[in-house]
Amino acid sequence: MTRAAPQIIALLAALLLAATAHAAPAPGAPAPAFELPDQAGEMHRLEDYSGKWLVLYFYPKNDTPGCTTQACEFRDNIFAYRRLGAEIVGISVDDVASHQAFAEKNSLPFPLLADEGGEVAARYGVLRNFGVMKLASRQTFLVAPDGTIAKHYDKVDVDEHSAEVLADLEALGAGN
Numbered sequence: 305m306t307r308a309a310p311q312i313i314a315l316l317a318a319l320l321l322a323a324t325a326h327a328a329p330a331p332g333a334p335a336p337a338f339e340l341p342d343q344a345g346e347m348h349r350l351e352d353y354s355g356k357w358l359v360l361y362f363y364p365k366n367d368t369p370g371c372t373t374q375a376c377e378f379r380d381n382i383f384a385y386r387r388l389g390a391e392i393v394g395i396s397v398d399d400v401a402s403h404q405a406f407a408e409k410n411s412l413p414f415p416l417l418a419d420e421g422g423e424v425a426a427r428y429g430v431l432r433n434f435g436v437m438k439l440a441s442r443q444t445f446l447v448a449p450d451g452t453i454a455k456h457y458d459k460v461d462v463d464e465h466s467a468e469v470l471a472d473l474e475a476l477g478a479g480n
Contacts, residue, residue: 328429328443328456335360335447336427340395342415343403348393350451357390357454357478358447359469362430362440366398366406366416370442370462375412377466382413384470388479396440397422397431446472 329336335358339349350358361378363371378385378392385392392414398406403416417424425431425440432439442462446455446469455472457465473479 326426326429326431328458329445329453331453331455333453335445335451335453336424338395338417338419338424338427340417340419340424341400342417343400343407345400346415348415348417350447353391353393353447354451355449357388357449357473357476359385359390359392359444359473360395360428360447361392361442361444361460362395362425362428363442364439365396366402367409371396372406372410374442374460374462374465375406375416376410377462378414379410379412381466381470385473388470388473390473390478393417395419395424397425397438444469446476448476 335350337350339347342348361374363374365371375394382392394414394416396416397419399420400418403418406412407416419425419440422431422438422440428445430441430443432441442460444457444460444465445453448454454476
């Protein structure tokens with residue numbers, strides 16, 4: 305068994321490298337384009353949000369405790385986001401039906417986009433490929449009205465994230 309340890313370590317290192325192969329767009333860079341269906345099957349594109357602040361949050365899986373907390377924190381602050389002229393969009397690799405059930409169960413008033421193949425998550429550098437399973441890591445991008453990345457949150461505390469994003473939007477002059 306100890307002879308296998310170096311091989312296991314090498315395999316884990318290769319998986320970790322493959323899981324983090326794409327870099328996230330840096331602040332100031334153009335936000336990568338997307339076209340994905342929401343929980344009702346309606347298509348959403350990045351350009352649909354042109355001229356608005358966009359909170360684009362990636363999350364691993366519908367109906368998990370952390371993802372539910374994060375979505376409900378955004379839901380509970382929706383009027384503050386709307387006051388600032390900001391839209392919220394969630395993206396995971398779950399399918400449309402899963403998004404529909406999750407949105408209905410939690411009364412989510414914003415779109416959840418189905419990135420089933422993980423292409424958009426990969427463009428944003430958040431796709432984690434574990435061989436038999438792909439997930440989007442929990443990261444958020446604040447997209448400015450001009451379509452550039454204003455802020456990237458690569459470490460997210462689900463209990464405080466929504467308040468943090470709201471504070472940053474206000475600091476960046478959203479709603480003025």
